Amino acid sequence: MTLAPRPDLAFGVYIHFPFCLHRCPYCDFNLRVVREIPHEAYAEAVLAELEARWRRFEGRRLVSIYFGGGTPGLWEAACIARVIEAIRQRWPLLADPADVALAEAEGGDPIEVTVEINPRAAARPLLDALAQAGVNRLSVGIQSFDEATLGRLGRDHDAARALETMRDAREAGWRRLSFDLLFGGPGHTTDIFAEDLRQAAALDWADHVSAYSLIVEEATRFGKLKAGGKLKEADEAEVVEMLKMCEAGLGEAGWRRYEISSYSRPGREARHNSLYWVGGETMGLGVGAHELAIAPDGVALRREGALRTRDYLRDPVGSARAEERIEAPLHLAERLYLGLRTRYGVSVEQLRGQFGAAAAQGAAQKLAALEDQGYAERSNAQEGGPAYLWAEGERFVPTARGMLFADDVAMEVLPDEA
Ligand code: SF4
Known part of the structure; x- marks a missing residue:
């Protein structure tokens, strides 16, 4: 694509x-x-x-x-x-x-x-x-x-x-x-x-x-x-x-x-x-390198380079494993639990721009539930770093409990079929 x-x-x-x-x-x-x-x-x-x-x-x-x-x-x-x-x-x-x-x-x-x-x-x-x-x-x-x-x-x-x-x-x-x-x-x-x-x-x-x-x-x-x-x-x-x-x-x-x-x-x-945590894109070059591209409509495309060095040296492009398409609901869930590993947190406003109003609304409900369970809290603190890491306005960030139980947070936000 x-x-x-x-x-x-x-x-x-x-x-x-x-x-x-x-x-x-x-x-x-x-x-x-x-x-x-x-x-x-x-x-x-x-x-x-x-x-x-x-x-x-x-x-x-x-x-x-x-x-x-x-x-x-x-x-x-x-x-x-x-x-x-x-x-x-x-x-x-x-x-x-x-x-x-x-x-x-x-x-x-x-x-x-x-x-x-x-x-x-x-x-x-x-x-x-x-x-x-x-x-x-x-x-x-x-x-x-x-x-x-x-x-x-x-x-x-x-x-x-x-x-x-x-x-x-x-x-x-x-x-x-x-x-x-x-x-x-x-x-x-x-x-x-x-x-x-x-x-x-x-x-x-x-x-x-x-x-x-x-x-x-x-x-x-x-x-x-x-x-x-x-x-x-x-x-x-x-x-x-x-x-x-x-x-x-x-x-x-x-x-x-x-x-x-x-x-x-x-x-x-x-x-x-x-x-990786804020949903940026990475091109992967070399054996087994992971790559993530953002496609329209909230879809992500994940690619992994050749498994074996021998194959890569012979054919660096054709030896890659098949590209995986991450549909928007799973991609959005990944954004939530990866963002909640960090102080960058998750901005619902940003999600709206990328995934649309309905999906952002659903994400906001999940984030509010995590807040109720003590895993996340709201923050408006401006950390003064690059804009691609620190979103402006309100963000949901992890609490100490959210950091400690990051796997539980992931389970909470993953779609049922994942
Ligand atoms: S085997 Fe190589 S890549 Fe793996 S931990 Fe040891 S030094 Fe690092």
Whole structure:
């Protein structure tokens, strides 16, 4: 389906880099463990896919480019630079004034360009090469500062290397820095997590933290150990305790929780991740990359790139899985429960513009019911960030209870047949 130009819609490009040097036992991402990375071949495939499909999103307001994986920090910086350049040529600058102001204050770029890096491979020359390539935000996979915990998680770096990566990035002048914490894994106690949070608080030059509780997926090594009764996870009460510790500890250190698992300095919310929560569009390039396009009448189109790297390298466009059409009622429900994961919340006014008056009215009733149950509340607070994230006027935002029971909120808003 061809889509009309929509400069009002914020838009990001996600590039999936499906290679790692080893597989962590909890990871079920689409990736291949390799010794030799096909740098050039993969870049050529991504560029060919971009060239073949970019016009579907022509005229959009590009706000972010995100290299995720896998470990995209392993990709030669020259390949990353070519991809960034090719994307920027196709979407001339239409940045939001708030992003422009932030960039001007920092002498930077209003388009957020993120690469996920693993501390093991992130020495200073790599950081410099990425900056040179046009990357302006790093997401560092730290997970924990406790050596025994890192060992149990099967990570291939130690805590000292992670801290060194953060210090190097600071010294090299990186302003947009995020790091990940993972809690509730085997042997991870509240005492260890308290120390993790203390160490995190000392990284006060970072502007963003993603903190996730471990979910053991069946198809992983942890999943198999769990099935055989050989994996002891933190129990539910401990995980809830860690969640509370996280909010308190990171809050005291100046990061504000703006999504269930995401904390930032005010104004430094991750633009790319936020697009998924506020109903923006994302083009997905690469193996297994997810894409969401907004079609007329509230319909969304979801696409997923090829399952296997071999197939993608042979045919980067034709190897994708079949596109899925999300009808308006389900798309609207997704907007509700994703919006209610965040402080951006949900604006009924915005829904009216996209889904029509009757659907917005139905959504307003569901939101009022969630308000009655203590999951949501109304807010008119203006947070002062880009307009594509912070709607003007009244929004429904999650309460602390709504954040804690996000799965229950999702069940409440999903249509019966979903
Ligand atoms: S480094 Fe990240 S993407 Fe690679 S296996 Fe570990 S968790 Fe998965």
